[in-house]
Amino acid sequence: MSNSGVPNSSLVLAQKAVKQLRLEASVHRIKVSQAAAELKTFCLQNAHKDPLLTGVPSSDNPFRPPKSCVLL
Amino acid sequence: MVVCCCLGRTATWVSYQLKIHAQKYMRSPLIPEMATQEVQLNETLAHLKSESESLKSKLEEERAKLHDVELHQVAEKVEGLGQFVMKTRRTLKGHGNKVLCMDWCKDKRRIVSSSQDGKVIVWDAFTTNKEHAVTMPCTWVMACAYAPSGCAVACGGLDNKCSVYPLSLDKNENLAAKKKSVAMHTNYLSACSFTNSDMQILTSSGDGTCALWDVESGQLLQSFHGHAADVLCLDLAPSETGNTFVSGGCDKKANVWDMRSGQCIQSFETHESDINSVRYYPSGDAFASGSDDATCRLYDLRADREVAIYSKESIIFGVSSVDFSLSGRLLFGGYNDYTINVWDVLKGTRVSILFGHENRVSTLRVSPDGTAFSTGSWDHTLRIWA
Secondary structure (H helix, E strand, O other): OOHHHHHHHHHHHHHHHHHHHHHOOOOOOOOOHHHHHHHHHHHHHHHOOOOOOOOOOOOOOOOOOOOOOOOO | OOHHHHHHHHHHHHHHHHHHHHHHHHHHHHHHHEEEEEEEEHHHHHHHHHHHHHHHHHHHHHHHHOOOOOOHHHOOOOOOOOOOOOOEEEEEEOOOOEEEEEEEOOOOEEEEEEOOOOOOEEEOEEEEOOEEEEOOOOOOOOOOEOOOOOOEEEEOOOOOOEEEOOOOOOOOOOOOHHHHHEOOOOOEEEEEEEEOOOEEEEEEEOEEEEEEOOOOOOOEEEEOOOOOEEEEEEEEOOOHHEEEEEEEEEOEEEEEEEOOOOOOEEEEEEOOOEEEEEEEEOOOOOEEEEEEEOEEEEEEEEOOEEEEEEOOOOOOOOOEEEEOOOOEEEEEEEEOOOOOEEEEEEOOOEEEOOOOOOOOOOEEEEEOOOOEEEEEOOOOEEEEEO
């Protein structure tokens, strides 16, 4: 087998790794303070629609009322 | 006789080394151009390696620059959550062995679950009745998913495949007869999910790849390479946010992928062990992960970094499965110590610990309308909590 077999594939792998890292390094980022603020806003805006968070009266939650007796 | 074998092998090894050495020695003086090429190749590799290292530290630097505050600090003024009363409301019994995976139907009442015993069962969670049951040709059915239409389920595991079974209204019909093999991997299937329609399935596998398949033809539409070890989980971004998905693996990495190009667009490596579960935050701007390192973490996609860790010194068992409540305020984690821990996503504190399962919790999903969540366990049962 020629000498170029093995080194070429590790070269290709190394080139791919560098290309991937370049791509990841170029991602546009925002500050954590801004990102966190938006996560918080989303939570608070949707809190009233979250049944597990607010607790829904038994009549509205199909799972909450105890299973009524089933006559087999 | 053993000594002779050893000597024999040593002799063979020595002569092999001499041969290689001779070849190397002989190459250089006889073919000078190739020698120069080899040197150039080595220089390029070293150059690439150092560029790789400098890019990695640049990445860390850039991410750190924007790390001006912690999530829980931003949430300091947010009202704390009160006491939660969440109990098991239904117990689904019927599997003969460990429950490995489950998924909700969009109708918010049906559930599909799969088990180590090779069975895939469709339940009506309101009544706890079993509506369909399929026996797979393999054991350890590690993945199952409900089709968006509610008319089919997909499952797979040690058979390295993902198969789709149309659900028939006729309970007497043999579902196995209509089975369609869609995905083929070279190792076990760890997770599967339909995309926005019944027509495409996304899979992840122990072979280190994820793949997108056309259900009708079984054709591979896109494959995703980048994980260095088994991929254990995946989750599709909420449809409004576009064509991406996140995957987690044994290489401790969580990767975000572009479904159309197959490109890995972001990668996060802060966990200290296998990532067993990943789930998008409801807005699509972040995702949570659960790992064998006993922590859950939150990664924000626009800040491109981890923004919260959910852990306690007393929690030492791995997290198998995570999911958010509808608003994203609560994060539910199923753990290998049989419990479910409920976390306040914003403040980073635990708000509740739920007991009930008698073995590891292996899978956990919140229902589509957020009124309940379901867990599956190695204790052979599924539980609905609300």
